[in-house]
Amino acid sequence: MQKFDTLTGVAAPMPIVNVDTDMIIPKDYLRTIKRTGLASGLFAELRFKDDGSENPDFVLNKPAYRNAEILVAGDNFGCGSSREHAPWALLDFGIRCVISTSFADIFYNNCFKNGVLPIRVTPEQLALLFDDAERGANARLTIDLAAQTITGPDGGSIHFDIDPFRKHCLLNGLDDIGLTMEKADAIGDYEQKLAESRPWA
Template identity: 55%
Template sequence: MEAFIKHTGIVGPVDRVNVDTDAIIPKQFLKRIERTGFGQFLFYEWRFDTEGNVNPEFELNKPRYKGASIMISRVNFGCGSSREHAPWAILDYGFRCVIAPSFADIFYNNCFKNGILPIKLSEEQVEELFQRTAKHEGYQLTVDLESKTITDEYGLNISFDLDEHRRQFLLQGLDDIGLTLQHENLISAYEAKRASRSFA
């Protein structure tokens, strides 16, 4: 898993509340067994019309947000079913960070397991980010996980809170498997000892 230390990127707004996982990655696209390839289907029913044509009204389809890697949205982002495909699609599309006032618990936890940094800010702070994004074309934020700050080139400086355990996971690029493999020598020694006993 790629570590998250400091990231600067264009901000892409999804100005909706209660964005659920079926909107993030519709169920008809859950047939793949790999973690990759889901980005093309992110927000599919919002990005495209019923005939598969690009919907120019959807925010992320607008040229000014092309290449966005930091998403901002509203309350209760990632609600609905517990599918891990949702963060897979977000990451595969190119987003490394999602900022919202609140997240559904399972989605929030799944983000950390996939190298995405979800940041909770107040509704007032998120509203300010929406206003700045609308005002400045190509608006960028810098998210620094080491200092737990969000800054821009116009004087913004916001601090955010994050559980230290999760922060270290992202800083080191560790998922649950990676954390376990840090003890590979001890695991191998235990397995070798167990194997020798079984033949004794």
């Protein structure tokens, strides 16, 4: 998993509440188990018209936000079904961080397992971040995971809380497999001792 330490990038404002996982990545794109190639389906029903052309009113289709790496979103982001394709699609598009006042639990957990940082802030802080994001490509946010801060284009800083274990995993690029591999020597020793003590097994 790609490490997350410091990210400075364009933040796209999406002040929509209850964005569910079907809105993030529609069910038509769930036929694959690959984590790549899903960028085209991200917010497909919002990004594209019925004829397949781009919807110019959708934020990620606007020139200032086409390369957004941060999403500032409304309450209860990632609700709905538990599809892990949602964080896969965000990451494949290039979005490494989502900021909201609240997230659905399963989506929130899946983000950490896939290198996407979900940040919870207060409604007052979110309003300030929406103001920053609405300035466009020249107003970048800096996310410092180690310091647990979001710094706006004017230098103002917001502190956010995060579980220490999840922070450790993101800083070191450790998903579940990576965490297991950290114990590879201990696992190997155990398997060897087990084979010696139970040769018939």
